[in-house]
Amino acid sequence: AVGRVLRLCRRWGAGPRAQTLRLICTTTAVHRKNAGASGPEKYTEAFIKKQIEEFNLGKRHLANMMGEDPETFTQEDIDRAIAYLFPSGLFDEQARPMMKHPNEVFPEQRKIQWGEDGRPFHFLFYTGKQSYYSLMHETYEKWLNVQKHQDQLIAQDLPVQKEKRNLAGSRWLTKIELEEILLEKVSDDDYSRFIKLLQKLVALPCADIEDKYIQKFSREVPVQLQKVVIEPLQYDERGVAFSTGEGKRKTARATAVVYDNGTGKITVNGIDILHYFPVLQDREQLLFPFQFLGRIGKHDTVCTVSGGGRSAQAGAIRLATAKALRSFVTEKEVEFMRQAGLLTVDPRVKERKKPGQEGPRRKFTWKKR
């Protein structure tokens, strides 16, 4: 029993067909890279099955050793038992002995695709991308099916349904998700071809027959507005409603407090905006959220801002006031503000200078000799 556990903890053996010395103490499961990026196939399916059997048997032996019930021995119990039996002073947690289920240890890679005689199982193996091409063939088959169904309906003079699916709430699989499903690398070109084929399939009027197949490749996208929580209004000592917001732009950080029942005055760092922002463009930016909602003379604002330059500070205060105004306004208007670009943080920052060039884009003067 102890021998079995110890064998489970020995190190990796090299070579594709060495089946006895495989290990559960590697770090491959933890550094989970892209599913298709691992090298050529290293183990057969039978090998993985055997590893799973050995793991289960080892788990029962371990439970017996620790005096616990083999039926209800969970992964946490295994971890505790191993830490007790093999105390290790190593700093890196992933270098200590561990015993995990083979599915977690061996990265989900394709099992070896050919039999004992060397003959591959799949008929498209020699294309190099067998899962991708078989998927394309399947999708095209579905397309032909829908065409046939449509022709049958036309031959019987029945009306062809043309219900438009709601495309706004769903998105196609991303390239990375597709790679995880197919377990092999997919290039950008291949991915776009697959998406175009799916779109062609959906565009046909009778595509509802293959709805189940299409749903495998589409994911739902939640409405953007639901992701953000709007805070309720707060009331200060005099009973006036107010709300705070924070904003940033480049290196400037700003906080704004917007009070109700005001005259439209705006104060920045204790100074009136007419003195703090002499340039008209900045003052226009500060008034933008109020003008958009039509509430120019109704609110008082007190802001603090630090960092950045004059335009960055104006942008930061604009974002802060827009966020603060969300609490005063209906949900529909919040959605309008979002679509006007008032509630997004501007991600543009100064681009770094690169070596071998004079600036971020400017190259050194080209000299012929």
Next chain:
Amino acid sequence: RIMPVRWSRYNPSYLEPEVKKESYQRPLEELSEEEREQMELKTVRPIKAALPTLSSSVFSDPMISKFTNMMMKSGNKVLARNLMSQTLENIKRKQLEKYHKAPENEKDTIECNPYVIFHQALKNCQPIIGLSSITRGGKTYQVPVPLTDNRKRFLAMKWLITECRENKHRRTMMPEKLSQELLQAFNNEGPVIKRKHVLHKMAEANRAYAHFRWW
């Protein structure tokens, strides 16, 4: 800090913001099918932040801000914007002078809104067809080629600015000269319109090479 290089800071799924207040107040029935789909798409996708030059007020105009950016030198936006506002003020003053001097029946025809004058002048300056150099068998021919909207607007603005910078007396200020040029372009006269006509004539003269174009 990791910074992406050579591409936009936004994810490609981000859409452009719509700043005008009026477009949000239209009732649902007025919209066509495409606009309804566009609206639905907007509810699901994230939106880019509005630029500092854009605003929902009546005074901000995307065309005017583009022109201001083209006039700007070494990032001095303050100066460019001041020049632009002085130009518009000059146009308004000149038009008002004409308005008060004109007899009663002609008062309706005189346009006083400087924004309208600016847009009309730009439209009058836009060329319809352009020339592009194509090299065939060693010789370079000037081939007449249709222009996109963006290119037309860009050429009109560029001609106006170069005209104002070069062909003026040393002592005249830029707003003065620009307002003069804009009013002339509004009436379809002036050096910029002449340049546009010259380009059209060249394109007409090189009509024979039009088949060299392959796009």
